[in-house]
Amino acid sequence: MTDIGTTSRIKIPRYHYDRQFPDLEALIGRIRQALRSGDYILGSTVEHFEERFASYVGTRHAVGVNSGTDALTMAFQALGIGPGDEVITVANTFHASVLAITEAGARPVLVDCTPDDYLIDLDQVEAAIGPRTRALLVVHLFGKAVDMDRVRVLADRHGLAVVEDCAQAVGARWNGRRVGALGTVGCFSFHPSKNLAAAGDAGAVTTDVPELAARIQVLRALGQRAQNDHVTRGHNSKLDVLQALVLDHKLDALDAWNAHRRTVAERYAARLAALGLTGARPAGDRHVFHLYQVAVPHRDRVLTGLRAGGVDAVIRYPVPIHRQPAFADLGLTGAFPHAERQASDTLCLPIRPDLTDHEIDYVVDAVAALAGPARP
Ligand SMILES: *Cc1c(COP(=O)(O)O)cnc(C)c1O
DSSP, X not given: OOOOOTTOOOOBOSOOGGGSOTTHHHHHHXXXXXXXXXXXXXXXXXXXXXXXXXXXXXXSEEEEESOHHHHHHHHHHHTTOXXXXXXXXXXXXXXXXXXXXXXXXXXXXXXXXOTTTOSBOXXXXXXHOOTTEEEEEEEOGGGXXXXXXXXXXXXXXXXXXXXXXXXXXXXXXXXTXXXXXXXXXXXXXXXXXXXXXXXXXXXXXXXXXXXXXXXXXXXXXXTEEETTEEOSOOOBOOOBHHHHXXXXXXXXXXXXXXXXXXXXXXXXXXXXXHTTOEEOOOBTBTBOOSSEEEEOTTHHHHHHHHHHTTBOOBOSOSSOGGGOGGGGGGOOOSOOHHHHHHHHHEEEEOOOTTOOHHHHHXXXXXXXXXXXXXXO
């Protein structure tokens, strides 16, 4: 059977927001207080979250901003990267990773991903380095940390800054240390889809370098050093108090949620392997499984069938960076066969901390049924 039921009453969503609040009443109480106080943007509540987030990640500083995209853009600007500079990154990532490079005025240079876990192929980086290369933007895609020891060697050898796109990987570790603490600057998104979700757009930049943190603080506040003292052309990209309260509330639960995601991924991997399908493999605390990738035959047919059957599967990402119309004028050249294959052959199965064994089995059985030979 390739039809798992277009009238399915089963729904397997990717998010259960109502289960993301360990103590909703306590949070509402803090929000009520904040609403009455009129302190809505930055201030002590945001500073408190920034301190807690920095200590969670393991950096000296965290600066709360409006989104992951802004975090990345301002990270490049704080590093002094702009027109005439090049930043190396990977061809399969979310649009915003590369948009941030161009927003800063710099030029992206793409390399392919590896065929097994779809992370940046570090073997290709050295050949992409030229006289204008200033930074390496590594994306801990799907929640899996890039090999940061190799990144460090490459960056040191060529004098490059390392910007980590941690939007999908909050909490993931490389050799015991969390992402965001391993490069020059870490950039986080708290978009509602991410593992640590705000109730709207939000993001953060982490760093050990006090000057970089100070520059981000100026950049996020319209380039103001002090009120009406605008030292640079910045952005209006500050973290607000309501988002900081939501994030502060959820931060304590994050490690447990990520651990549950790993357990879900282990069952997916084992069951898919038994069917001869290649799903993302567990990788200990290196992976927090923001997304669960699997390569399937007849991908589009499988996706349509899953969605009709109530399974909220998606493609991340269907159009690799070098094929996006928005970047057409950049002439992003090169061959990216693995990024192409990832875009054409893989999909993401729903993953949440509270996905049950029953739901996992339902999804895998549906994949198996749909990926079988097509009926005439
Ligand atoms: C979500 C995401 C971003 C952008 O974050 P926003 O908060 O939505 O601006 C950047 N990079 C990656 C890899 C992402 O997944």
